[in-house]
Amino acid sequence: MSANVQNSIMLFGDSLTQGGWEPGMNGFGANLAHRYARKLDVINRGFSGYNTEWGIPVFEQFFATREQQKDLQIVRLLIIWFGANDSCLVQSPQHVPLAKFATNLKYLVNLVQSPESQYYSPNTRIILATPPPVNTYQRKANLDARDPPLLDYAQTVKDIAQEEEVGIIDIWTKMWDAAGHDEQSLSDYLYDGLHLNGAGYQLMYDAVLETIEKTYPELHPDRLEMVFPGWGMIDPNNVVASVQKREQRLV
Template sequence: MAAHVQDVFMLFGDSITQEGWEPGHNAFGQRLTHVYARKLDVLNRGFSGYNTDWGIPVFEQCIAKTSDPSAPKIRVLAIWFGANDACILPSPQHVPLARFVANLKQMVGMVKSPASPRYSPTTRIILISPPPVDTFVRRAELQARDPPIALDRGFEVTQGYAEAVRDVAKEEDVAFVDVWTAVWEATGKDERSLSKFLSDGLHLNEQGYQLVYQELIKTIATKYPDVHYDNLGPTFPPWAEIDWENPSNSLYTVRKAD
C-alpha cells in the first residue's frame, strides 16, 4: 500500500497565504479545508515576509520529485506572491519586476515542464495576484512603530506586480485569480475604502479572504472543473458502501488507477 492516502491542494505564498488559516479568517482556509474534506488535503505553505527569491528554494523542498512514489500527488497548486516582491527599495524584500516574472515562471516550470524532475502533468496550477495596498493606512501603521518606518509599498507598484502575475498565467496557460481587481472593484475603485477588505493596509481581513475564496472557487469551476470539490469523490468510500463482511476489501484501496 502507498504511504499516503489522499491527494493534496497546496497553497504556496507569503504571509497573505499563511494568515488565511488564522482565527477570524475562516472564510478562506477553513472553508477550503471544509469543502475538500475527504477529497484533498489542503496544505498551508505560506511564509510570512517571503518574496519569490526566497520562496524558490523552499518550493523545491515542498514539491516532491516525480521519482518519489511515496509522496502524495498535488492535484491543485496555488502560488500567491507579489505583495513583498513589490516592496520599494531599499527594502530587502524587493524583487525587480523582471526577476519576479522569471521566478514565477521557474516555479510553474518545475511542475509543468516534462524536463523537470518534479514534473506533474495532473497538477492544476493557479497563480494568484496580490491585493491592492492601502497606502494611507499602511503609512500610518508604519509611522506608529518605534522607531517609525517609511512607507515601503506603492499602490501603482503593487498593481504592476499584480498585472505581471496575470501575464505570466496567460503565457504559461495556467489559471489566474485576479485578487487585485476583485478587491479594487469591490471598493468602488476608492483607495480609502480598501479598509473594508484589508486589516492594516496590506493584509486581508475576513471580508477580503471571503472575496478571495469566492474568486478561487469560481476559477477552479471554470478552468479546472475536474478538481472542483463537487466533482471529486471521497478518498475512502462512504460507510454504507463498505464491504461490511470483509471491510479490508474496500478500505485498503488508496486511489483508483490514474
C-alpha cells in the first residue's frame, strides 16, 4: 500500500464482512478501524456473495507469499468469516456441501499456519467466525434459497477452530441467545433475515474484542501502543526525536 507502516487486521469473508463499513449500519469493520486507529490498520477483504470455494483462489492472490512478506507489514490478525453463502441449498451455485466447507476452512487456516505453505505467516493469528442464524420468517420470499438453521455450518466452524487451535467467534450462539432463542426476534439483529443491522454488528464487534481478549490478549487495542506518539508527548524543541515510530512488540 506504498506505506511501510503499520501492521494490520484483515477481515476476510463474504457480504457480512464487506458490509462491515456500510454507512449508518454501525459496521464492525469501520468500528474496529476506529478502535485500532494508529495501532493496526483494519483491511476489508469481504467479497459479497462468495463462498469458501471461491474465496480460496482469491485469498491466494491477495495474501502475500513468504517471499513477498519480507517487504510488507504484517497481518497480525486474520478473521475468517464464511458460511452464509456456503450453506445455501444445493440448487444455488453458491452452495458448498458441509464436508467441503470444512475442508476449505482447514485449507485456509493451513495456508497461513503450515510451515510448508508458500503463504506461511508465523506472526499472523487466526480467528474463525461462525455464520449467524437465519430468520426464516423475514426471508420467507427466499425460503427455498437457503437452508434456514445454519447450525450445522456454525458447529463445523467451532469444531475446526478447536481442532486447529485458533480463536473462535461464535456469533451464531451470541445472536441466538440475544434473541431469546426466538427465531422471529432475530429481526432485532438481521435487517433481512440474513444480513446484520446495527444491533447485529454491535454483537459482532463485541464478540471480536472478547475473542481477542481471551485468545490473543496481546492484540487487544488496550495493550497495543500507538505507532506514533500522542501529540502531548511531542517535544517542540526536539520534534524528530520525539515522533519516532515505536516497534510494536511481537509476542
